[in-house]
Amino acid sequence: MSRGQYVDPRTARSTFRQYAERWVKTHTGEINSREAAERRLRLHAYPHIGTRPLGSFKPEHIRDWIAALEDTVPAESHRRIIVGTVSAALSAAVDDGLLSKNPCRARTVQLPKPGKPRVTPWTADQTFGVRAALEQRFRAAVDTGAGCGLRQGEIFGLSEDELDYEGGWLAVGHQLKRIRGKYVFALPKGGKVRDVPLPKAVSAALRDHAKEFPPVDVTLPWRTPDGPLVTKRLLFSGVEGNHLRVSNFNLSSAEVEAP
Numbered sequence: 001m002s003r004g005q006y007v008d009p010r011t012a013r014s015t016f017r018q019y020a021e022r023w024v025k026t027h028t029g030e031i032n033s034r035e036a037a038e039r040r041l042r043l044h045a046y047p048h049i050g051t052r053p054l055g056s057f058k059p060e061h062i063r064d065w066i067a068a069l070e071d072t073v074p075a076e077s078h079r080r081i082i083v084g085t086v087s088a089a090l091s092a093a094v095d096d097g098l099l100s101k102n103p104c105r106a107r108t109v110q111l112p113k114p115g116k117p118r119v120t121p122w123t124a125d126q127t128f129g130v131r132a133a134l135e136q137r138f139r140a141a142v143d144t145g146a147g148c149g150l151r152q153g154e155i156f157g158l159s160e161d162e163l164d165y166e167g168g169w170l171a172v173g174h175q176l177k178r179i180r181g182k183y184v185f186a187l188p189k190g191g192k193v194r195d196v197p198l199p200k201a202v203s204a205a206l207r208d209h210a211k212e213f214p215p216v217d218v219t220l221p222w223r224t225p226d227g228p229l230v231t232k233r234l235l236f237s238g239v240e241g242n243h244l245r246v247s248n249f250n251l252s253s254a255e256v257e258a259p
Contacts, residue, residue, distance in 0.1 A: 017050035077115030
C-alpha cells in the first residue's frame with residue numbers, strides 16, 4: 001500500500017473479458033478502430049484468456065497465449081497488433097487500479113515482430129498489367145492510385161468537385177468507408193485532408209473515364225450510419241449506377257494477378 005501498488009482483491013476478480021468489453025466501449029477514435037479492437041479481442045483473446053481474473057495474470061499466461069496464437073494467426077505482424085490491443089486493455093486496467101503491473105510488458109514476454117517496414121512498389125509493367133486486366137470502368141482507379149497516391153476508399157469516394165484539371169491539383173477531402181456493413185462518407189484515414197499534384201496522364205485518364213462513365217450523385221450519411229446525409233458526385237460507380245461496393249470490387253479483382 002505504501003508503494004501505491006495495492007489492488008483491492010474484490011475488483012481484481014473481474015475477468016479480462018468483463019473488463020475489456022467495458023474498455024472497448026470507451027475506446028476513443030473512429031468507429032472502425034473500436035470495432036477492429038473488439039473483433040481482435042473476441043476472436044483471438046477471449047477464447048484463451050477471457051475468463052482469467054485480472055488479479056491472477058502473470059507473464060507466463062501471456063507467453064502461453066502468444067505461443068498459441070501462432071497456430072491460428074500465421075502473420076507475425078498481425079499477431080503483434082492483437083497483442084498490442086490486449087496490452088492496451090491491461091494498461092488501462094493498471095491505470096484503473098485493477099492490476100498492479102501489465103504482464104505484457106514483462107522482460108520475459110517476447111512480442112511478435114512488426115511487419116517489414118520496407119515497401120516494394122509494383123513496377124510499371126505490373127501496374128499496367130493489372131490495369132489492362134480490370135474492367136474498363138475500373139481502370140482509371142489504377143491511374144489515380146498509382147499516379148496520385150490515393151487509398152482505395154479515397155479513390156472510390158473521389159468526387160467531381162475535387163478535381164482541378166486546369167490547375168493540376170486533386171483535393172482529398174473524404175473517402176468512401178464501410179461501417180457495420182453500411183457505407184458512409186468520412187474524412188480520409190487519420191483525418192489527412194490534403195491536396196496532391198494531378199499529373200497530366202492521370203488528368204487525361206480521369207477525363208476519358210468521366211466521358212465514358214458519367215459521374216453519379218450519391219447520398220450517404222457522414223461519418224456514421226446515423227450521421228447527416230451528404231451528397232457527392234462520384235467519378236467511380238458500379239454497374240447499377242450507385243457507389244462502388246468495395247467488397248464486390250475486391251472480389252471481382254481477386255483473380256487479377258500482376259504479371
